[in-house]
Amino acid sequence: MRHAATDVSRLEAARQVLQVRSWQHLFNEMLKRAPQRFAVPIHCAFGHEAVAVATRMAMRPGDRLVLTHRNMAFHLAHAGAFEPVLLEYELNAGGLSQGRLGSMNMANAAHGLVYTSSILGNNLPVACGIALAHKERGSGARVTVLTGDGAMEEGAFWESLVFAASHRLNVAFLVENNNHSLATTIAERRCAIDIARLAASVNVPFTRLEGNDAPGYASVLAVDGPAVFEAMVTTFSNHAGATPGWATDTKSIALAGGLELEASDRDPVHVARRVFEEEEYAATGRFLAAMAAAVLSEEPAAVAGKEKI
Amino acid sequence: MARYIDTINRILVREAARYPGLLQFGENIAQGSRICGVARGLAGRVLTVGNCENTHVGVGLGMMLEGGQALLVVKQLDFLLLAADQMVNTMNLIRASREVSSLGSFTILTIVCDQGWQGPQSSFNDLAGLCSLARVDGYFLNAASDAERILSTHLVRPGFRLIGVSQRRFGEECLAAPIHAAGENESELQYAEGSEATIAAFGFTLPEALQWAARFQGEGKRAAVFGVNPVVPHEWPRLASSAARTGRLIALDDGKGAMSLAHKLVSEVLRVSPGCHVSMETRERHGEFAVQEDRFVVAAA
Numbered sequence: 048m049r050h051a052a053t054d055v056s057r058l059e060a061a062r063q064v065l066q067v068r069s070w071q072h073l074f075n076e077m078l079k080r081a082p083q084r085f086a087v088p089i090h091c092a093f094g095h096e097a098v099a100v101a102t103r104m105a106m107r108p109g110d111r112l113v114l115t116h117r118n119m120a121f122h123l124a125h126a127g128a129f130e131p132v133l134l135e136y137e138l139n140a141g142g143l144s145q146g147r148l149g150s151m152n153m154a155n156a157a158h159g160l161v162y163t164s165s166i167l168g169n170n171l172p173v174a175c176g177i178a179l180a181h182k183e184r185g186s187g188a189r190v191t192v193l194t195g196d197g198a199m200e201e202g203a204f205w206e207s208l209v210f211a212a213s214h215r216l217n218v219a220f221l222v223e224n225n226n227h228s229l230a231t232t233i234a235e236r237r238c239a240i241d242i243a244r245l246a247a248s249v250n251v252p253f254t255r256l257e258g259n260d261a262p263g264y265a266s267v268l269a270v271d272g273p274a275v276f277e278a279m280v281t282t283f284s285n286h287a288g289a290t291p292g293w294a295t296d297t298k299s300i301a302l303a304g305g306l307e308l309e310a311s312d313r314d315p316v317h318v319a320r321r322v323f324e325e326e327e328y329a330a331t332g333r334f335l336a337a338m339a340a341a342v343l344s345e346e347p348a349a350v351a352g353k354e355k356i
Numbered sequence: 357m358a359r360y361i362d363t364i365n366r367i368l369v370r371e372a373a374r375y376p377g378l379l380q381f382g383e384n385i386a387q388g389s390r391i392c393g394v395a396r397g398l399a400g401r402v403l404t405v406g407n408c409e410n411t412h413v414g415v416g417l418g419m420m421l422e423g424g425q426a427l428l429v430v431k432q433l434d435f436l437l438l439a440a441d442q443m444v445n446t447m448n449l450i451r452a453s454r455e456v457s458s459l460g461s462f463t464i465l466t467i468v469c470d471q472g473w474q475g476p477q478s479s480f481n482d483l484a485g486l487c488s489l490a491r492v493d494g495y496f497l498n499a500a501s502d503a504e505r506i507l508s509t510h511l512v513r514p515g516f517r518l519i520g521v522s523q524r525r526f527g528e529e530c531l532a533a534p535i536h537a538a539g540e541n542e543s544e545l546q547y548a549e550g551s552e553a554t555i556a557a558f559g560f561t562l563p564e565a566l567q568w569a570a571r572f573q574g575e576g577k578r579a580a581v582f583g584v585n586p587v588v589p590h591e592w593p594r595l596a597s598s599a600a601r602t603g604r605l606i607a608l609d610d611g612k613g614a615m616s617l618a619h620k621l622v623s624e625v626l627r628v629s630p631g632c633h634v635s636m637e638t639r640e641r642h643g644e645f646a647v648q649e650d651r652f653v654v655a656a657a
Contacts, residue, residue, distance in 0.1 A: 152449050161421060166445055172411040173446060176418020183379055183424060206408035213406060
């Protein structure tokens, strides 16, 4: 069955999810092969692709996106290219941030990704300031700021939420809840936080995002703030490099195994596969296999080429 | 008599009014005493905000990133310790990624609680130390002359800086203290010429420095007097060459930080002029850390 008006966006979103996943596989293979290849720490974000693609789909010209250290999927999705991100990891002048910011502070001002912080909670007040500047000039720009279930424990989350609510800023707090702060689960470190009630207490609307439906996420995110979103995410990769005890250690993720990591809606690629199936792509399996093969065929060249830089 | 606080407030209100797009924000900025009178009469975009200093500084820096103009007025310098992450870490990132000329303006104007009765927990007065930590420019408003010069030049300009006013001076008559010469970006301000000694006033010690100069004059000697601001890079060439010429440097600093910028000046002067006679008057030297001894007292010359 085809969905005439939404076919393009659904298929395009699914394609972007696969593309971002394939590029993350490339980085993962590089890290597995040579962990010391990059001077900067690399945080893979397997499982974050749907949220990343959704933020790209929801952004309008002039909007802003403020990121955290786990930004690989977001930069790949918004840049729509592999090489500028790779070059930034290599601190090369051709990188997305001219090789000046590396991985954890990578920015892409040309696409509105203006600030990325490696410090938990640090980006939230800055995002409020960006939103306030746009409010003052009446630009109507929407600012989306990423945070996580760990970073939201910082006081800056509450302060910024109150500030945004008090001054009715057009800012969306997007909490990626992957149930982890490095290797510690929420239950291991703190009490549960009901973000819906927290947001309601300051009269800010809240929406939970589940199921990794990128176009669906995008339509929800495309509202003016203040707003709070909690995206339920399964991070299949670890913090940065191999982390003992992580359920799906990066080393166990192999490109040769295909793009999909888990046959459930927890994996955005699995959801993307279903989009293709619904769109009567009879050869979905072959498509995914071909994509993986294409990535595999690209990878040696990409690695070899970059080693010369 | 023109009181210090009234003079600072008058100049601040006048200078802020030059920038219609300037967002002036702070806790109690438009209520009650208007932050001890500092913010009284501010017009235009004035925004009262809640009690979240870390967020206030992040907001100011975020506005600056987007080309906005922001002035944050803070009741006490020690409140800004809550914002050390934004001041240090965010500024490090901005510095690495943006040219200053591409930025908007963010200025924090803060009261330094140095009046001696604040209690041990709220008596942090090391504005220079905080600026040094963040590697941003800082300015001390000691007199009408430097308030005129600094607020007219640095209240709104690309980048981020802190400006301090001294609460212990609020009720005093504001010094006129004409400026004879100034270093780059007002890093050093010279108030008097002299050939027998060089007096460097760090923090809010200009009144004491001028008193020392007057004492010298009573003895038939003339001392050069400088006010020093923690402007990056921390170099004060006029001051250093004056000390080399006079052969005697007296450095005053009322800051409570153990490593005063006065130490840097002294080490630089001694490197260039090993024979220079140096006298440092700091809190550390006099052990003035007890609450009862909170007031800065200059020892006898």
